[in-house]
Amino acid sequence: MRGIVVVGNGMAGSRLVSEVRARDKKARVTVFGAEERAPYNRVLLSNVLAGTTRADQVRLHGPSWYDDHNVTVHLGTEVVAIDRETRCVITADGGRTPFSVLVLATGSEPIVPAVPGAERAIAFRTMDDCERILAAANAARRAVVIGGGLLGVEAARGLAGRGLPVTLLHLKGHLMDRQLDHEAGQVLGDTLEGLGVEIMTGVTVTGITDGKVELTTGHVEADLVVAACGVRPVTALALDAGLHVERGIVVDDEMRTDDPAIFAIGECAQHDGQVYGLVAPCWEQAAIVADLITGADARARYRGSRLVTRLKAKSVELAAMGETHLTDADAEIVRFTHRRGGTYRKLVIRDGRLVGAILVGDPATVGTLTQLYDRGGPLPADRSGLLFPGLAGAAPVSPSPVRMPDAAQVCRCNNVTKGQIRACWEAGARDVAAVAAATRATTGCGSCAETVGGIVEWLCEQEGASA
Structure with a gap:
């Protein structure tokens, strides 16, 4: 019996499977993962390396998830070929699994220096x-x-x-x-x-x-x-099957390859000339494909992502977004540097809109600047308020839940707003773990955990004040 087959059980493939199951409880779903482990959050591996997070804390699915959700999973099983004529994938042991829809989420592989040793x-x-x-x-x-x-x-x-x-x-x-x-x-x-x-x-x-x-x-x-x-997209499977491959597997706005039955998502996919290596675009693509292949939203389309790179390790924090390399000749540049204090802030502005930013050190303005970058909204005439929200007379740029609108995006990886956090809190999610379970906030790069915790704490305080 044919169904949905997913090749790749990393952050893109595992998210697709969960998105499909959230929309369709009965669809036949089979997933192949080359690694013998259940899927885990690759973004948080540096925390495991540093010893601040245990390996079991970065799992995306528990051991029983697949049985509980009626998903067939083959861990440690490599798919070596796609037979497009018979609509089957072929594994290394010669097994053949038929599909009506195939999603390639083969990810990327590390680049190792081509040097002796x-x-x-x-x-x-x-x-x-x-x-x-x-x-x-x-x-x-x-x-x-x-x-x-x-x-x-x-x-x-x-x-x-x-x-x-x-x-x-x-x-x-x-x-x-x-x-x-x-x-x-x-x-x-x-x-x-x-x-x-x-x-x-x-x-x-x-x-x-x-x-x-x-x-x-x-x-x-x-x-x-x-x-x-660095890494390179894993495309050999698609290339051998005769699919259009450039730097990645070329897809359209439906994340569909030149074979209408085959999709590609995540780090192996190339959309509009771009290959994305961050988690938020991968998960957005997974949601789009899940909408299409389950029929939940036949109009769903992927239009590309606005990239925000975050690094949040102990004593090292930075964010970079958009066109960070433009010069004063190309755009308006607002910058502050304090090397001894480990702080650098740069805004890149064109036509009164924020098109890029770099923040190293103090992350207080990251949330607001990310929102301005995402929405392309007009900026205050006094740019200093964007870099130094505490200055007298500066424009209100504060991460405080009191001033944050419900539409403000809190978790970029999972596109979760303050309003959604408020709604699930009102439905009974009274701590960060419960909010994460309900919205997936904090489960991507983890950089929003402090903000989510602040919102939950503020909501609890508001409830206590009104009691």
Whole structure:
């Protein structure tokens, strides 16, 4: 009997399955996951590495979820081919599973430097990788992380948090160069160095030997090497099946490939020339496809996502959104830097609208600036109120629940507003765990947990005051 088949059980695939089941209790659903584990929140692996979160705390589904929701799951089972003529997927053991609808959520794979000794490095991508790194860290004297993007910064901070001396190597001139400008990258580097991470930028790795990472300019000693050099979409399955593949699997606004029975979502999908590597777009795409394949909303369409990159680790917080690399010649730039205090704030404004922002350090204005960026609303004439909400006469930019409108987005990953949190609180969800269960707020990158807690606390106080 044919039904919905999902290939990939990571953050995109597992969310799709739960979205489908929320809309249709009877649809036949089968999911294949190459990993032997139940799905988990990959975004929070850096917290597991740092020791602030246990592995069991990042699970997306409990062990009994699939049986409870009548979903057939094949863990540790690789799909190796798609037979489009007979509408079947073929697994490594030769098994064939028919489908009426196929959703590819194959995700991405880590890029490892193509240098001699690369096999000595441990990629930082999966829970298995995380466990290998932790096991090696127990006996290591010094670690090197290759790659100063978001994942590399998180890995370096996590290892340093365990007391291990860490050197972070980055090819470009400053950390997180895709999201941050040079000055912001320097402030981030200063912050990490203050936490025990040695930063080396503008360096090229030429090889990895026993106890050393070789550079064009010398070497760095290390008995643990972590590769965090980026990822590439996993597209071989689609390519072998004759689907249109560029950088990712090309899809339209329905997330449909050039075969109308096959969809693609998450990090393997390319929509309008863009491949998204953040959780919020993946989950938005999953909801769109669930609407379409269950018939819940035949008009559902994906129009792309406005990206906000968040890093929230102990003593390291930043957010970057939109067009962060524009100069004064291209847009109005409002900026404040305090390197010693680890603070950098930059607004990029065009035609009176916020088109980009970088915030390193104090995150007080992140929520409001994200809303302004998402909605494209007009900005106050006095820009200082956007960077310094506490200034006398400044425009009211406050995360306080009292001033926050119900339409304000609190959890970006799951598109949860203050009004939705209020509604589920009024329905009986009286703590953060209950709100998370009802709305999924806090279950993505986790950066909204403090705000959600503040709203719940404020609602409880309001109830007590009116009693």
